[in-house]
Amino acid sequence: MREIQLQLSQTQKVRLQKALEHLESLSSKVNSDASVTIADSIPVNHEDGVLKGHGTADLEGEVVATLCGVVERVNKLVYVRTLRSRYKPEVGDIVIGRVIEVAQKRWRLDINYSQNAYLMLSAMNMPDGVQRRRTALDELNMRCIFEEADVICAEVRGFQQDGLHLQARSQKYGKLSTGQLITVTPYLVKRQKQHFHHLEQYGIDLIIGCNGFIWVGEHVEVRDDMVEDQVSQSDPQVLIPNKNSVSLEEQEKNYTALETRKHICRAANAVRVLSTLGFIITLEIIKGVIDLSLSMNLDIHDMLGSEFCVLVAEKEAERRSSNKKKR
């Protein structure tokens, strides 16, 4: 999560400062009242039974915070939410991880959490799409499916006895290739309805993982499993993709066009700029940044310069104030 070091000139610093102050003034006032540090007592109505959640403790009848953060209230539940904390996985989160180790019947992935996550061999679809029992041969051929340092998209299944388990039981999960992985701080990614986005005009796929890993890559057509089964009749036992003999024709098929690669780089730089500025990453804001850079005919590497960052901050301040006026 290294941030871009911005060399700002004096005027740029002033402009950036103004834009950020504008953003802070726009945010609702409730937030500033609710921030609390350790051992501050939380104002709570004692007549209603109050449920003390995470980050609170009971000290002589007073509800006291044990973490630094913002107080959140949901009906009777009072809890303290930390801001710059580590990613906390919940069941059903879409995460992107990198394979660290190929172990017995499972892969170990790094998902930017305090422990490593496991993806069991049985929690994945076989490459041929057939539902069957995993045999010893499958276990020996695990390396042909995912190897060390591969980037994988999966869903959090839950916490089992030995750790965090993931599953990849759909065609949209699985190995990601031809693209870039960008790390941002996890609190910049909020849980939303859709994490898989397809930008048609650029032909790229955008996957925003809840753990702060964002994937920008070439668009891959998601094939439906059911249709595949009827069409393919290959023998399940013999399906070992042969990586060594990649013929010239296959290489040509796998070639990504220069335009698509440029769009991938542009989108990746947009995400990097947003993470430096500390804005929440959503599809609209990424699209806005890409459009801004294209309208200015900016070179892709100029997007990481200080001038563009200041412009993005100003534009975001304008956008939020216009949103607020509409409401």
Add this chain to the structure above:
Amino acid sequence: MEMDRPDGRSPNQLRPLACSRSVLHRAHGSATWAQGETKVLAAVYGPKAGTKKNENPEKASIEIIWKPNTGHIGQADREYEMILKKTFESICIRTIYPNTTTSIVVQVVHDDGALLPCAINAACAALVDAGIPLRHLAVAICCSVTDNNCIILDPSKQEEEKAKAFAYLVFPNTTVSVVPEKSLQAGSDPMAHGIITSVTHGAMSERGRATTQRLSEFLRKNMEPKSTREASKAG
């Protein structure tokens, strides 16, 4: 009794404080704390699964690793590790994550007197940065008694060497203002060097407690604005 300190401070004056958090990217929490020239960097990793053999598995255990700025780890460093361990065991809420280990790595960047209090403050700030629930914050200062029986706070290395005795005091920081009537709880571990009579001990603790108010205000001020600013900026 008026006292001339080499750097021109009054007996109750602390050296300039500086604290920054989230300095290391890979650690779960990190902080640097500087008092004048003394600077300490602390990093927190955890909670990780499993405890050591002798530790109680029903509670979270805390492991301290002290790294001196030069030389190999010696007996003095092991002593510091033990003291820090006892201090933080009383601060952290150990029943929340049973059977886990939280590691605190303390690296001495520069030693110019009052090293242990500086390390305690740095480690406390790092624990807050990591989001580990704490019962209260810990603030520590060093008081020393000079040759002419004068009590001075926050001595530099020169003053420490010339002093007759010095003590490190750690206070729990429960409410926003440190209440003077509150008695020292188990959280405060005075570590004393030299000859300290009961009289000087009483005077030291009072002086120390009053000064920790300033320290604790500084600590809290350091933690608040950053979080609110980031929350509103992120939208």
